[in-house]
Amino acid sequence: MKPILLSGHERSLTQVVFNKEGDLLFTASKDDTINVWFSSNGERLGTYSGHNGTVWSLACDSQSKLLLSGSADNTMKLWDIKTGQCLKTWEFPTAVKRVAWSDDDKLALCITEQRSGYQGAIRVYEMSHEGDCKTQPDEPISQFSPIGSKATVAAFAPLGHEIITGHESGKVALFDTKTGEEIESNERAHSGTVTDLQLSPDGTYFVTSSKDKTARIHDTKNLAVIKTFSTETPLNSAVITPLKPYVIVGGGQDARSVTTTSTRSGKFETRFWHRVFEEEVGRVRGHFGPINTIAIHPEGKAFASGGEDGYVRVHWFDESYFRARPYGDLEPED
Numbered sequence: 001m002k003p004i005l006l007s008g009h010e011r012s013l014t015q016v017v018f019n020k021e022g023d024l025l026f027t028a029s030k031d032d033t034i035n036v037w038f039s040s041n042g043e044r045l046g047t048y049s050g051h052n053g054t055v056w057s058l059a060c061d062s063q064s065k066l067l068l069s070g071s072a073d074n075t076m077k078l079w080d081i082k083t084g085q086c087l088k089t090w091e092f093p094t095a096v097k098r099v100a101w102s103d104d105d106k107l108a109l110c111i112t113e114q115r116s117g118y119q120g121a122i123r124v125y126e127m128s129h130e131g132d133c134k135t136q137p138d139e140p141i142s143q144f145s146p147i148g149s150k151a152t153v154a155a156f157a158p159l160g161h162e163i164i165t166g167h168e169s170g171k172v173a174l175f176d177t178k179t180g181e182e183i184e185s186n187e188r189a190h191s192g193t194v195t196d197l198q199l200s201p202d203g204t205y206f207v208t209s210s211k212d213k214t215a216r217i218h219d220t221k222n223l224a225v226i227k228t229f230s231t232e233t234p235l236n237s238a239v240i241t242p243l244k245p246y247v248i249v250g251g252g253q254d255a256r257s258v259t260t261t262s263t264r265s266g267k268f269e270t271r272f273w274h275r276v277f278e279e280e281v282g283r284v285r286g287h288f289g290p291i292n293t294i295a296i297h298p299e300g301k302a303f304a305s306g307g308e309d310g311y312v313r314v315h316w317f318d319e320s321y322f323r324a325r326p327y328g329d330l331e332p333e334d
Helices: 255-260 319-323
Strands: 003-006 013-018 024-029 033-038 044-049 055-060 066-071 075-080 086-091 096-101 107-112 121-126 142-144 151-156 162-167 172-176 182-186 194-199 205-210 214-219 225-230 235-240 246-251 270-274 280-284 291-296 302-307 312-316
Touching: 013 055, 013 302, 024 055, 024 302, 024 312, 033 055, 066 096, 066 107, 075 096, 096 151, 107 151, 121 162, 151 194, 162 194, 194 291, 205 246, 214 235, 214 246, 225 246, 246 291
Parallel strands: 013 291, 055 096, 194 235, 235 291
Antiparallel strands: 003 312, 013 024, 024 033, 033 044, 055 066, 066 075, 075 086, 096 107, 107 121, 121 142, 151 162, 162 172, 172 182, 194 205, 205 214, 205 235, 214 225, 235 246, 246 270, 270 280, 291 302, 302 312
């Protein structure tokens, strides 16, 4: 797999996401710019400028019409993907660390950070796709602060009636979207901060990554841990691949130690694990620092990774990947 190297950010990547069709890739970083690229050839299609700080999170709706972004400038913004126009800005007391859409695009959520005497909160908005989409609600339909450990990541469960959250303590929980009531929780899902949470294509299970050096698959309904993938370094992101039975994870030694660490010893590799047998089947090298974010093509044809080195790498799988036996090894990149 030969990568397409995307260089459009001045600082480390925070999140990369594909649209539903997989032809567009959106990237955010610790600079204040959001980029959109053609995933097939790495051509930059445009930028979304307006934030004044690190852009922590991105979410594209299922129609590839609207883009949500959350930033360290204490705002969440709604963008028209086609024109690049900012349609709406919501302001908060603290930074927005995560944004997400529900499957039907009718709801959006954001997580604001716990800081300066303000409680971390999850807010849910009822979104409109009517007309030019500029008429959006100022106030959320629900707002709640999880008791105990603050939420770090979140996503809507299928149908949008519940929200799945990952927490600083390693806990994962399930909340009612409208009331904010905690329906289910697993206090021991991880022993370190949950750094990423991404659902399977059908939404019946999801994967989390953590600073405790593991990625785990959980049942969406009861949050039970189904599979565990243990590594030697903290993990920042994990995804479940369609078509093939793999989980892709990425991370690496803490960024503060990168300058004294070689690429090999720092474990700056994207790693493939068999999600049934819980065994590593391949690695893809290339980044020169920790991998901060991973996204999978909706049809499982490619994956993208964003690193501390400021680069995005898009890998389109070779035909051999799709012909391989279910337990066949991947051919890692040199």
